[in-house]
Amino acid sequence: MKIRLSQPTIGVEEREAVARVLDSDRLALGPVTKAFEEHFAKLVDTSYAVAVNSGTSGLHLAIRALGIGEGDEVITSPFSFIASSNCILFERAKPVFIDIEEDTLGLDPSNLAAALTPATKAILPVHIFGQAAQMDPISSFANQHHLHIIEDACEGILATYKGKTVGSFGDVSVFGFYPNKQMTTGEGGMLATDDEQLYDQFLSLRNQGRRTDLQWLSHYQLGYNYRISEITAAIGLEQTKKLKGFVAQRQELANKYFEILGDIEEIKLPHTPSYNTHSWFVYAIQVEEKFRNSLIEHLHQSGIESKAYFYPCIHLQEFYKKDFGYSAGAFPVAEKVSNQTLILPFHLNITEEDIHYIKNCIQNFFSRK
Ligand SMILES: *Cc1c(COP(=O)(O)O)cnc(C)c1O
Secondary structure (H helix, E strand, O other): OOEOOOOOOOOHHHHHHHHHHHHOOOOEOOHHHHHHHHHHHHHHOOOEEEEEOOHHHHHHHHHHHOOOOOOOEEEEOOOOOOHHHHHHHHOOOEEEEOOEOOOOOOEOHHHHHHHOOOOEEEEEOEOHHHOOOOHHHHHHHHHHOOOEEEEEOOOOOOOEEOOEEOOOOOOEEEEEOOOOOOOOOOOOEEEEEOOHHHHHHHHHHOEOOEOOOOOOOOEOOOOOEOOOEHHHHHHHHHHHHHHHHHHHHHHHHHHHHHHHHOOOOOOEOOOOOOOEEOOOOOEEEEOOHHHHHHHHHHHHHOOEOOEEOOOOOHHHOHHHHHHHOOOOOOOHHHHHHHHHEEEEOOOOOOOHHHHHHHHHHHHHHHHOO
16 A cells, blocks of 8 residues: 555546647647646736746746846745745845744745845745735735735645635746646746736746747847747646646545544644635645654555655755854744644545545554654
């Protein structure tokens, strides 16, 4: 018996769409990428979307297109996947971390004021684990101080905050399609924005700094090759069509977990404040720090994959400690959550029986303590 942590859901539609592209004579920069982008923009309620080859590439272009560079600061979360902070370093700007709050595990808005300096250019909230950060106070602080907002929505696709979908709050938002995400293209990502100028910049920057209306070998600015192929886009378009259904199934699965694990006293189940709907990137539980790693090991012995998530926090990653002088204790809430959290198997092939088995294994673990 082996219950995997995550697993993509790929159907006959994706296979057929890929085959159609392979049978065509257009493998890059074609109509399927365009259709994927248009479909995606509608889904996340923005005017424009630009597909790129990873979430990290998308984050980089967001920083780049907003003109954030050396000497600038961006306020962001230490409790995240490292790309949400690295993208700031790519342009030699400085990530300024603030602690998170326990409700959403996103940025704690009450910490924003203390982090503000004349060099602050943007806030980069991360919608972690599939749920929105507190966008109202974050947006009003940004408006008040003329800061850009870049949403890292790579884990939060189709989550809502006060009824509005994640990705539609910021100047720009970024989504990721790695195989463990709610939808996948293998590798891939998407930028979404309402701003036409940013949209034009994204098209140019992902495509070697070309102007969209100029000839192929005319480059007016430094750019990258962050394009996706039509093959990848074909998978993305089909996954996008199915995404609402995927998220609904993830919400059902989360409900099953709540129902079945609800009476184990030693674990803390995920929390969703009433203003949020969760899109369930992962199902993350917390246990006392001293039990976390041995519980993961116990589950592993029982054929159940689980993982410490996110551990360590970004500011405690080796090169952040070395380059910025951070040490443990800097962000107590983020560090506590990081020390206590593990994620459980979560994908659309998990059955109710699997969850009962996981529950029994967790109970066995604590009864032996
Ligand atoms: C997945 C993810 C990304 C992007 O990852 P890629 O592997 O580059 O697509 C960025 N930020 C967060 C928080 C993520 O979870």
